[in-house]
Amino acid sequence: MTEKIAVIGGGITGLFTTLYLANAGHDVHLYERGDIASGTSGHFHGMLHSGARYAVNDEISARECVIENRTIFEMASNFVDDTGGYFVALDSDEAEYGYTLFRRCIDLGIVTEEIQPEEFLKLEPFVNPSVQKVLKVPDKIIHSYEFNVAVALEALMNGASISINSNVEKINVEAGSVLGITVNDIRGTRRESFDYVVNAAGPYSSGLLSRSGLETPPLMPAVGSMAVYNGRYVNSVINRMRKPSDGDIFLPYGEVSILGTLATVVEDPEEFKVDSEDIEMMVEEGKEMIPLLGGMKYRRIYSSIRPLVDDNSKSARETTRSFRIVDHTADGLDGLVSIVGGKFTTGRLIGEKTADYVAGKFGNMDRGKKNIDLNSTYDRFSRSGKCRYPELLKMIEGKRGAIDEERLRPALSLIFAASICLD
Numbered sequence: 322m323t324e325k326i327a328v329i330g331g332g333i334t335g336l337f338t339t340l341y342l343a344n345a346g347h348d349v350h351l352y353e354r355g356d357i358a359s360g361t362s363g364h365f366h367g368m369l370h371s372g373a374r375y376a377v378n379d380e381i382s383a384r385e386c387v388i389e390n391r392t393i394f395e396m397a398s399n400f401v402d403d404t405g406g407y408f409v410a411l412d413s414d415e416a417e418y419g420y421t422l423f424r425r426c427i428d429l430g431i432v433t434e435e436i437q438p439e440e441f442l443k444l445e446p447f448v449n450p451s452v453q454k455v456l457k458v459p460d461k462i463i464h465s466y467e468f469n470v471a472v473a474l475e476a477l478m479n480g481a482s483i484s485i486n487s488n489v490e491k492i493n494v495e496a497g498s499v500l501g502i503t504v505n506d507i508r509g510t511r512r513e514s515f516d517y518v519v520n521a522a523g524p525y526s527s528g529l530l531s532r533s534g535l536e537t538p539p540l541m542p543a544v545g546s547m548a549v550y551n552g553r554y555v556n557s558v559i560n561r562m563r564k565p566s567d568g569d570i571f572l573p574y575g576e577v578s579i580l581g582t583l584a585t586v587v588e589d590p591e592e593f594k595v596d597s598e599d600i601e602m603m604v605e606e607g608k609e610m611i612p613l614l615g616g617m618k619y620r621r622i623y624s625s626i627r628p629l630v631d632d633n634s635k636s637a638r639e640t641t642r643s644f645r646i647v648d649h650t651a652d653g654l655d656g657l658v659s660i661v662g663g664k665f666t667t668g669r670l671i672g673e674k675t676a677d678y679v680a681g682k683f684g685n686m687d688r689g690k691k692n693i694d695l696n697s698t699y700d701r702f703s704r705s706g707k708c709r710y711p712e713l714l715k716m717i718e719g720k721r722g723a724i725d726e727e728r729l730r731p732a733l734s735l736i737f738a739a740s741i742c743l744d
């Protein structure tokens with residue numbers, strides 16, 4: 322394939338889009354302004370959703386999660402903790418919701434089982450003992466950083482190029498067609514020509530398009546926060562048995578536990594502030610599920626932005642967690658798609674659909690290999706002789722740190738070294 326394709330954004334959607342386009346034989350270049358996963362994909366809650374959270378109110382997203390929960394576990398079990406998850410009802414209204422939840426989960430093919438509260442409390446002794454009803458679902462936890470880097474390495478091995486610390490200032494357009502991008506990196510600012518551009522800048526997509534003088538997609542950026550506690554107080558993902566709301570998920574992540582989240586629509590994803598009252602409210606909600614939190618102080622708070630689809634819902638909680646691939650030909654512009662929405666759990670699926678869509682634009686029916694063994698990626702990359710610093714690779718692969726830690730330097734060097742070697 323001779324056409325050059327640029328992907329903007331090294332989060333989960335941009336990485337999988339790049340990998341699948343490279344697998345389908347395209348000349349694909351990914352630009353990330355920071356490091357791999359320095360946006361929301363490195364600062365989320367860490368859950369590989371079973372689909373149960375969305376089963377009652379967001380069927381499309383739930384269906385996407387059901388499939389991806391299994392697919393990601395098959396492709397990359399090394400990066401997943403198969404902890405399972407529980408929905409817990411703390412009052413009779415929540416128990417009532419549990420009947421609907423159970424039926425919807427079964428309809429959607431989510432393996433769901435009712436557990437007696439006494440049995441459950443033996444497994445999870447720190448959950449509120451007044452729990453009335455418990456459902457078990459296949460929620461899992463994903464070690465996002467190592468996983469993101471694995472997708473990046475796989476893309477490199479399949480011929481993609483990845484430039485980090487490369488900010489795309491604008492998408493260049495002339496006479497209704499995309500000409501390429503203007504990129505700024507350590508070498509300065511320059512224009513690069515491309516036949517097609519995929520905007521996978523996540524919550525930051527609208528800013529990039531506005532700077533380029535282009536129509537913005539239907540995006541509703543919504544900030545969310547998480548509180549990190551020292552220690553591991555539960556063994557599985559604990560969800561409140563009610564419609565998705567604030568402070569209703571508590572999970573173990575490595576040696577810490579994480580409570581989340583909040584969901585507030587923001588005007589500007591680059592400049593937002595989180596109110597301390599909102600954090601306190603989230604913590605109060607969390608204490609209802611896990612009373613132990615009442616006697617503890619969280620270690621830190623981290624926040625990030627959801628790139629939600631603006632589907633005219635009244636609030637960020639009601640908006641779908643599904644995704645859209647927005648083709649800008651509808652605005653009279655050839656050569657550009659923007660990805661909006663989705664979850665980390667469904668990032669692979671979004672990348673697959675986007676890559677297929679773009680390949681189709683070039684009449685390429687070879688959709689490339691989709692089921693890739695990411696468990697062996699680090700090993701294959703080490704043995705490929707293309708990695709200058711195999712010790713860095715080992716450090717990243719062995720890392721099971723907290724989700725938001727500043728531990729990205731090794732990856733930076735790694736990807737940089739790898740790109741040079743593969744040139």
Ligand SMILES: Cc1cc2nc3c(=O)[nH]c(=O)nc-3n(C[C@H](O)[C@H](O)[C@H](O)COP(=O)(O)OP(=O)(O)OC[C@H]3O[C@@H](n4cnc5c(N)ncnc54)[C@H](O)[C@@H]3O)c2cc1C
Pocket residue numbers: 329330331332333334335352353354355356357358359360361362363364365366367368369370487488489490521522523524525526529543544545546547581582583624625626627628662663664665666667668
């Ligand atoms: C609080 C919170 C909790 C969440 N919890 C979960 C969960 O438990 N499970 C789950 O499945 N999902 C969860 N999500 C959703 C999930 O994290 C996101 O949907 C997903 O990570 C978005 O990925 P992305 O690639 O679209 O965006 P991002 O990861 O934000 O990637 C976009 C990238 O583009 C880069 N970029 C932006 N502008 C430019 C530019 N001009 N030039 C170059 N690069 C640029 C950014 O630096 C960034 O790395 C959560 C989201 C939030 C906010």
